[in-house]
Amino acid sequence: MKANAVNLIEQEWILPGNRTCPGCALSLAYRHILKALEGQCIVTVPASCATVLHGMYPITAVNVPCVNTPFASTGASATGLVAGLKALGKKGITVLAFAGDGGTHDIGIQSLSGAAERQMDFIYICYDNEGYMNTGNQRSGSTPLGAVSGTTPVLGKQQYQKDMTAIMEAHGIPYVATCSASYPLDLYEKVKKARTIEGTRFLHVHTPCPPGWLFPFSDTIKIGEMAVETGLVVLYEIEDGIFRLTSHSESMARRGGNLQPVREYFISQGRFKTITEEQIDELQDWVNARWKQCLHRATNL
Amino acid sequence: MAIQRKANIHILDGNQAAAIAAMMSRVQVIAAYPITPQTPLTEQLSQYVEEGELQAEYVAVESEHSAMAVCTSASLVGARTFTATSSHGLAYMHEMLHWAAGARLPIVLACVNRAIGAPWNVLNDQQDSISQRDTGWIQIYCRNNQEILDTIIQAYRIAEQVFVPVMVCYDGYILSHTEMPVDVPTQEEVDKYLPHYKPHTVLDPAKPKNYNLVTLANPRVGVDGKLCHGYMELRYLLQEALQNSKEVIVKAGKEFNQVFGRDYANVFWEDRNEDAEITIVAMGSLAMEAIVAADMLREQGIKVGVLGLRVFRPFPKSEVVQALRKSKLIVVFDKNISYGSEGATCSEIKSALYGTYINAAVRNFIVGLGGRDVKARELVEATKKAIASLKETVVNPDYPEWICEI
Numbered sequence A: 001m002k003a004n005a006v007n008l009i010e011q012e013w014i015l016p017g018n019r020t021c022p023g024c025a026l027s028l029a030y031r032h033i034l035k036a037l038e039g040q041c042i043v044t045v046p047a048s049c050a051t052v053l054h055g056m057y058p059i060t061a062v063n064v065p066c067v068n069t070p071f072a073s074t075g076a077s078a079t080g081l082v083a084g085l086k087a088l089g090k091k092g093i094t095v096l097a098f099a100g101d102g103g104t105h106d107i108g109i110q111s112l113s114g115a116a117e118r119q120m121d122f123i124y125i126c127y128d129n130e131g132y133m134n135t136g137n138q139r140s141g142s143t144p145l146g147a148v149s150g151t152t153p154v155l156g157k158q159q160y161q162k163d164m165t166a167i168m169e170a171h172g173i174p175y176v177a178t179c180s181a182s183y184p185l186d187l188y189e190k191v192k193k194a195r196t197i198e199g200t201r202f203l204h205v206h207t208p209c210p211p212g213w214l215f216p217f218s219d220t221i222k223i224g225e226m227a228v229e230t231g232l233v234v235l236y237e238i239e240d241g242i243f244r245l246t247s248h249s250e251s252m253a254r255r256g257g258n259l260q261p262v263r264e265y266f267i268s269q270g271r272f273k274t275i276t277e278e279q280i281d282e283l284q285d286w287v288n289a290r291w292k293q294c295l296h297r298a299t300n301l
Numbered sequence B: 001m002a003i004q005r006k007a008n009i010h011i012l013d014g015n016q017a018a019a020i021a022a023m024m025s026r027v028q029v030i031a032a033y034p035i036t037p038q039t040p041l042t043e044q045l046s047q048y049v050e051e052g053e054l055q056a057e058y059v060a061v062e063s064e065h066s067a068m069a070v071c072t073s074a075s076l077v078g079a080r081t082f083t084a085t086s087s088h089g090l091a092y093m094h095e096m097l098h099w100a101a102g103a104r105l106p107i108v109l110a111c112v113n114r115a116i117g118a119p120w121n122v123l124n125d126q127q128d129s130i131s132q133r134d135t136g137w138i139q140i141y142c143r144n145n146q147e148i149l150d151t152i153i154q155a156y157r158i159a160e161q162v163f164v165p166v167m168v169c170y171d172g173y174i175l176s177h178t179e180m181p182v183d184v185p186t187q188e189e190v191d192k193y194l195p196h197y198k199p200h201t202v203l204d205p206a207k208p209k210n211y212n213l214v215t216l217a218n219p220r221v222g223v224d225g226k227l228c229h230g231y232m233e234l235r236y237l238l239q240e241a242l243q244n245s246k247e248v249i250v251k252a253g254k255e256f257n258q259v260f261g262r263d264y265a266n267v268f269w270e271d272r273n274e275d276a277e278i279t280i281v282a283m284g285s286l287a288m289e290a291i292v293a294a295d296m297l298r299e300q301g302i303k304v305g306v307l308g309l310r311v312f313r314p315f316p317k318s319e320v321v322q323a324l325r326k327s328k329l330i331v332v333f334d335k336n337i338s339y340g341s342e343g344a345t346c347s348e349i350k351s352a353l354y355g356t357y358i359n360a361a362v363r364n365f366i367v368g369l370g371g372r373d374v375k376a377r378e379l380v381e382a383t384k385k386a387i388a389s390l391k392e393t394v395v396n397p398d399y400p401e402w403i404c405e406i
């Protein structure tokens, strides 16, 4: 049975009153991830906004066992949890690595890549708020072209985002998927599916961040939806090499494959205040080309 | 109380002795990354695991930082963990070394001591482990391959009582690649000595706990109204654990003797120090060379004894003071240097003596960096030079002398 707002498991593993900002999509995504795992997991979290969410000793906002680990070490920490559980013969516990884009695309890429190459048996979820938000919003490998940040303060970022999902796919792991906090049921389904698969599973979740991206707290869902409708974020999954569009991206493809113009997305957020017309055009071309590739690759249309 | 047991002598190099010790300690998760001169140890362990001789998970990680991250997390689900490294590998682990000690995880690490670049050098000195002395790990140095085997087994017994990780250090090549007779115990003996690992915390969905959370400087009240430690209290407890570990180390050494018939009820070794006027202090295999130097000096009528430091962290201050109480001159040889200051063991000795009634002169020589051969003859000459310097002044010089060509 597909998940819907009515049949979604009622139990909560993130408790009310965590320390994330109002309108934080990371918090929303995490809530659905833990629901999909029904709390039967051990989580490892590197330095990030997720650390803040987890609380301050001796009070935590999560009801799952968790180890906080240094910034670069997430993939290795997950490896250690898996190896330890295996050595002790403990079965039925999913190891979840939950890291930001900085902890995944940048400083943690080595330990993640090493673990994926070894086909370690864990789910790695990168929530992507497109910058180092915990340290006050500096550029990361996932900050989009044209976005201003603490370290791209005047010109905005001059480079494209790193395609981490493609990098993870290239590791030959059994499951990779993209998700968005604005489509929590799709995220929930994907985590549930990932839970049943053995090996390294990688999920990338787009998580809009009001204070970092400079949009009103009330617009989080809208901004995430807009990213999907413009094709800046495409929702898909690749299971054993088979590519499927999912959720809203799938419906868009079925309804003729039209995308909203990316301009709308850029004017909705203060972080793109210095983006140039040329950059917008460039990005529109890039989005169109990638969308075409996705339509071509999708096996479920 | 020495026990009667049949020796089972094998000719082993230091890395082989370490691998056997880890196996017999029934480690459950091993994560390591190759680096000279530790490499044969990692290879040996992976062979034990692949051949099924050792029931453990061997994780061939992609870096030393990851090796220690695997150990910390595996330790937190309740597994006994082991890793080994040298030099750049240990430096690369630095962040995780702090993390392991801060999280109070009883990990054992074999550090095969090697110089650090730049420039590249694969040979022995002790700059690598000394550079990690402030990470909160217990550090024990070995003089020979028997000590390597014995110390690794003891390390688990110590670490799992005080919940502080232990670094067992031994000199690269001089021990790691040099074969010596080693008495290998039986598995039954090791099992008798080393109980199963009982973790202080186990991550388990049935009893969720959140470990290593952001912790404020001051104590904070939990949801149950109980006041919990702040960061500073947790740091104090780590220091306290190291302070108290001295007793545990000595006790573990005594108990070792009861099972294996070799006594380790000490934090350092002494050789003819009872009647010595001059004490040579050294750490690791260098202490063996110092014994040869003492022989030569004694032949010349100079009353020399040797103090071979075994435990560097916690530093055994009062024991050192007691051992040096009759010395008029203390000559410290260091295979490391705190640049801009002096050798690390020399600083420790001086600090231990401060405020006591002992007013011995202390002379420090830096030797053997990057594998520079240290000959007993050179130690003799240096000691004589130190004696001669007393005629000029008893005041300790600001900086050490170096035994090299400059």
Ligand SMILES: Cc1ncc(C[n+]2csc(CCOP(=O)(O)OP(=O)(O)O)c2C)c(N)n1
Pocket: A047, A048, A049, A050, A071, A072, A099, A100, A101, A102, A103, A104, A129, A131, A132, A133, A134, A135, A140
């Ligand atoms: C080795 C190291 N370098 C730098 C930091 C400081 N730091 C903590 S969190 C963070 C950024 C995290 O970014 P990301 O992974 O994207 O997570 P987010 O905060 O955006 O949720 C940085 C730079 C650190 N903790 N460790």
Ligand code: SF4
Pocket: A019, A020, A021, A022, A023, A024, A025, A026, A027, A049, A129, A133, A134, A208, A209, A210, A211, A212
């Ligand atoms: S800075 Fe952004 S990602 Fe971090 S807690 Fe706030 S809203 Fe969430």
Ligand SMILES: [Mg+2]
Pocket: A100, A101, A102, A127, A128, A129, A130, A131, A132, A133, A140
């Ligand atoms: Mg981020």
